[in-house]
Amino acid sequence: MAKAGIDEESVTGVPPSMAPVAHELTPMLTQYVELCADHEDALVLFQVGDFYEAFCEAAEAVARICEVTLTQREDSTGEYPMAGIPIDNAASYLEPLLEAGYRVAIADQVEDAEEATGLVDRAVTQVITPGTIVDDELLxxxxxxxxxxxxxxxxxxxxxxxxxxxxxxxxxxxxxxxxxxxxxxxxxxxxxxxxxxxxxxxxxxxxxxxxxxxxxxxxxxxxxxxxxxxxxxxxxxxxxxxxxxxxxxxxxxxxxxxxxxxxxxxxxxxxxxxxxxxxxxxxxxxxxxxHLRLDSAALRSLELFENRGSVDGTTLFDSLDRTVSALGRRRLERWLRRPLVDRDRIEARHDAVAELADRPIVREEIRDRLAAAYDLERLVGRISRGRADARDLRSLFATLEIVPELRDALSDGDATDAEGDAPKSDALEKLHDRLDPLADVRELIDEAIAPDPPTEITEGGIVREGYDERLDELRATERDGRAWVADLEARERDRTGIDSLKVGHNQVHGYYIEVTDPNLDRVPDDYRRRQTLKNAERFYTPGLKRREDEILGAAERADSLEYELFTDVRSSVGSEADRIQALASAIAELDALASFSTVAVEREYVRPSVRSDGKIEIEGGRHPVVERTNSEFVPNDATLPRGSIAVITGPNMSGKSTYMRQIALCVVLAQSGSFVPAQRARLPVVDRVFTRVGASDDIAGGESTFMREMAELTEVLHDATPDSLVLLDEVGRGTATTDGQAIARAAVEFVHDELEATTLFATHYHDLTTLADEYERVFNLHFTATREDGDVTFLHRVARGPSSSSYGVEVAEMAGVPDPVVQRAREFLEATDPGEPSRVETADADESGQGEDSPSSKQEVLSTLREVDLARTTPIEALVTLQELQERLDDE
The missing domain is CATH 3.30.420.110 (MutS, connector domain)
Structure with a gap:
């Protein structure tokens, strides 16, 4: 079905230019029109010999999209546009048709053209749509x-x-x-x-x-x-x-x-x-x-599979993917999309990853073997649909050959426990048992299919010698006949004395003996004329004709028998689809576990403890993607009791969003079965991860940045539970300061009182830090920075307590905002009383509107003290700072 902008009715269904004269069309075009009528939602590609053809308006679309020549078909009923694509390279042309929004109906010849009486019968054998592609080249x-x-x-x-x-x-x-x-x-x-x-x-x-x-x-x-x-x-x-x-x-x-x-x-x-x-x-x-539920906002903001604009485009999936097979890669993706919520299953995966991490020789041997595995899931699909060729069966055989080696690798090891036996996780033990060698299937393929068969399954050479006695006899007859013909030239030269005599073969006339005109007087009486050339004559003999019939008859019967034998083998293998799919699942799981283990070893991830009290504890936590692109990444700790709310303040670019995301990603990784990027981690099992991180809009869908922000906040406030992890970043920033701050404060209060969900709340509304004094489970965190000679340095370290400044003007200057704008902004700041930031009045505010929690010089002194970097402060600088702080208090 065509996408918007394409006149769908002109290229699917009955071609309009043919409709008025459909009753006058040739039999072949009538057949084409009937197939179009039966598949009105698709563009029909109609097999004519070695090409798939389209006619009229459909041909014009094919020519334009596939960039092939638009030709004309002319017959007694008229002249029609025609365009075709080669069957043996159809996939490369189908892809642009699908991308352009078309469904494609493939109408194949379903009877042998040489055996057909009249019009070759055709039928739609496959409708190719975006969701039902089976061709490997398109997937x-x-x-x-x-x-x-x-x-x-x-x-x-x-x-x-x-x-x-x-x-x-x-x-x-x-x-x-x-x-x-x-x-x-x-x-x-x-x-x-x-x-x-x-x-x-x-x-x-x-x-x-x-x-x-x-x-x-x-x-x-x-x-x-x-x-x-x-x-x-x-x-x-x-x-x-x-x-x-x-x-x-x-x-x-x-x-x-x-x-x-x-x-x-x-x-x-x-x-x-x-x-x-x-x-x-x-x-x-x-x-x-x-499973741990991750909505579209979480998938997007955590960048699990879609990057939101970093230079290298790396996602979490890209960062973790060390799989060596297509099966493993799909399984890894599935695990990240659906993390577990069952503690026993989570720990079983952790056990397996730990064992593979502790047994490097075994791990690498497994990965080496898995690298030779073909995509069993898609192979068995083709086999069961009757579309697999002999090479597909040999690919299945090659994969089955590695299964005993995988079982051996899991049975033996380079690490032993105190009793001398190789340690085994329950998950790996079960995987060992699930690795069914399918010995019967492997033996059948090896006995029946030639080691290096051709792709074409109807022209012979695919069944192994010795598999079928009848086929061997036919091949012997064909082989003996060809050998007799090969020797015929030498025998006839001796018999006739014609040194230039040649024996040859072509598809039209079959076997012949060629004699040049000057030697025709020496041709024996038993030669029969077959073909006259410009300077020679071609003959055959009764013996040659008899041998030709034997050879061609044996070859034809052998090809037919080979095809029959092959389809029987393919059907027998297809009947074991359940066992093959079960093996494919075990291989996929083993590859995903080995990938987790490889990443854990190479990047120093640790096994997380799964705790039941809902508390998050991470020491030296890192962002699994950012740390790969930033060699100076600063690890940070996180301690979040169940139901607590951390209000995080600090400058832009200081790392607030990264910090929140890395905590969430550690949870996602742990519940997927992976180790986590940290020095130590004790994590609960959460039911959902909610995110309201970053600014984006959906203008086409009628949503501004603020409207989208509120929609995401709405989902959090409706669906979060005490077992959820919530990330809220700059809630309320997309509207007026007073409105935004009011919404942000109300949201925090609601999460605290009604949802009791563990929450990370990053904000530039510094008045919200007073919530820590009012609510039992609210506490403040901030990201540190230092100011020296007017220059600000972000330390990217999290610390307890609120931040004293967002350093917005300094960040603007770092971003390259023109100096006049920066200087004017500083003038506005200097003209503003830093002790009177905008805030939302609370019930305990005094008549002046300030309230007892209004920032004072004492609070500013405490904030300044917290931000002093003692490791970099000289004794003189410390004395100067203390004097300034003392004078500030005296002034008050």
Whole structure:
């Protein structure tokens, strides 16, 4: 389906220029028009020989987008624009069509042109859409590619009612057609919106009664498809799902069945299958509450998968990805998108990472073996769909060959415990057992498929000699016949005395004996004329004709038998899809764990302790991405009791946002199963991470920076729990100072009194630091800076207490603001009474509006003392500072 700006009706469905004369078209173009009518939402590419062709308006689109020549087809009914792409390189042309917003229906010849009587039959064998791509050349090997469906239905029981706060339960199902993975869940609208951001489908199907969902992250985009509404009908969808799982009515809610049945029907339609996709055998129902929830704001601001503008474009995923296989890379991404909330599972992963970190020889041996693993999930998908070639089977064999070596590596080790046995984590023990060598499958492939087979599966040379006696006999006949022909030239030269006589072969006339004109008088009587050339004649003999028939007959029967044998082997391997997928999952998990371990060793990450009291304690914490690009990164500690609120002040550029993000990232990493960048860490299990960090707007969506900020704050204040971690940065800054400060203060009070969520609150509203005196669980932190000869140095160190200044003018000067502006700003500052900052009055303010918590000279003296860097202060400087402070107090 074309994107906005493309006249979709002119390039999909029946070509308008053909419609008036459809009854007069040639049989081939009539067939093309009928296929277009059956696939109105797609651009049909029609196989003609070695090319996929499009005609009329569709041809013009193909020529323009794929940058191929637009030609003309002329026949008795008229002249039509035509454009084609080569079949053997179709993927490179399909990609720009998909990027331009088209769905593409591939109409292949489904019968042999040489055997067809009249028009060759063609049928659409695959509809290629953004969410149902299966071609490796069009897929990111390290990322899943989902088509998702959403369906609405009213809740039917108390549990559903409690989860659907707006009164409606929404079902969500997502299928990766390339691997067979199928995920099913449900929830209220907000929960499903969040899941869609996490899944990031390439394509979204929507039932008529489902809410509308739009991408809320710059790095996420999906193609909305108005698929057949009948596919979402409950009975029909339940029947469809029942072909993949047993007892769907008991295992899945109505909303889940509607979404899953529809998306599976769509997957079958795009793959040209009339029945279920056999390799989609993992329709897995999950609860969103089983994982740490990260909404679109958190994914964006923590830069897990999308960078927000740093020079090198590094994300958390990029920083952690030391996987060596496509399977491992996808699994690592899944773990980061869905961190765990089950303490036992978290610690099991930590155990495995610790063991691999302590056993470097084993770890590197595992990684060396895993580097040879092919993408089993996508291989088994092609095998089960009947689209794998002989090389795909050999790739599967090569991967199965490394499995015994992986098992051996996990069984042995270079580290031993006190009893002399290699230590084993429970997770690695289970992985060892899950690494099924599939010996029967491996032996079948090795016995049946040639070690280095050709890509084409219909022209012979793919089945190994000795696998089938009938095939060996046919090959022997063909081989003997060719040997007889190879010797024929020498025999005939001896027999005729014609030294220039040649024996050859071509596709039209077959085998021949060629004699030049001057030697025709010496041609034997048993030669039969086959072809006349300009200076020679070509002949055959009854013996040569007999051998030719034997050779061609044996070759043809051998090729046919080879194809039959190959498809039988492929089908046998495909029947083991469940076992292959289970092995693929174990390999993926092992690779992700090895990646965590490698990063932990190379970057000195530590194993976090998982605590139950909700308190966050980090010593020497670092930002996992920033530290890689900043050699002078300053580590910082963090101590946050459960439900506490840290009000963080300090200059711009001093590190407040980085500090907050690194704490959140340590939590995400720990619950993903990774070690964390710190000297020591004791972390709780949190249910959600909320972020309101950084300024951004959505003008196209009608949201200003402040409106978006308030929308994100709204989500925090509605959904955070005492087990959540909340990051709030500069709340209220997008509006007037008085309004903004009022909102910020009210938000802190609400989080403290109502939510009791552990919170990091960075602000330039210094009056908010007085909240530490008013609320039990609020305390102040600030980032230190020094001023010397008018120059400010940011130390990037966090310390207890409030900051005395934001150094805004100094930061402006550092950024290159013209001197006149900087100097004028300083004049305004000097004219302002530093003891009278704007503030929000509280209930205990006095009549003058100042209140007993108004900043005084004493507070300024304390703040100055806190910021004195004793390690860099000389005795003379210390005395001068003390004198200045004393004079300030005397003046008061």
């Amino acid at each position: 990111d090997s390290g990322a899943a590619n989902y088509v998702a469906a959403v369906a609405g239905t009213k809740p039917t029981d108390g549990t559903a009612e409690s989860r659907a706060t707006d009164g409606e339960l929404v079902g969500l199902a997502a299928v990766d057609v390339s691997t067979g993975e199928c995920l099913v869940t449900d929830g209220d609208r907000a929960t499903i919106a969040e899941e869609l951001q996490r899944i990031a489908p390439a394509e979204l199907l929507r039932s008529p009664d489902a809410p509308e969902f739009s991408p809320d992250t710059a790095g996420v985009d999906w193609d909305v498809n108005a698929y057949d509404p009948a596919a979402f009908e409950l009975d029909r969808a339940s029947d469809r799902l029942g072909e993949y799982v047993t007892d769907p009515e008991r295992r899945f809610s109505p909303a889940q069945r509607r979404a899953a049945g529809a998306v599976l029907a769509y997957a079958e339609y795009t793959q040209g299958d009339d029945g279920p996709l056999e390799y989609v055998s993992r329709a897995r129902r999950y609860d969103t509450r089983d």
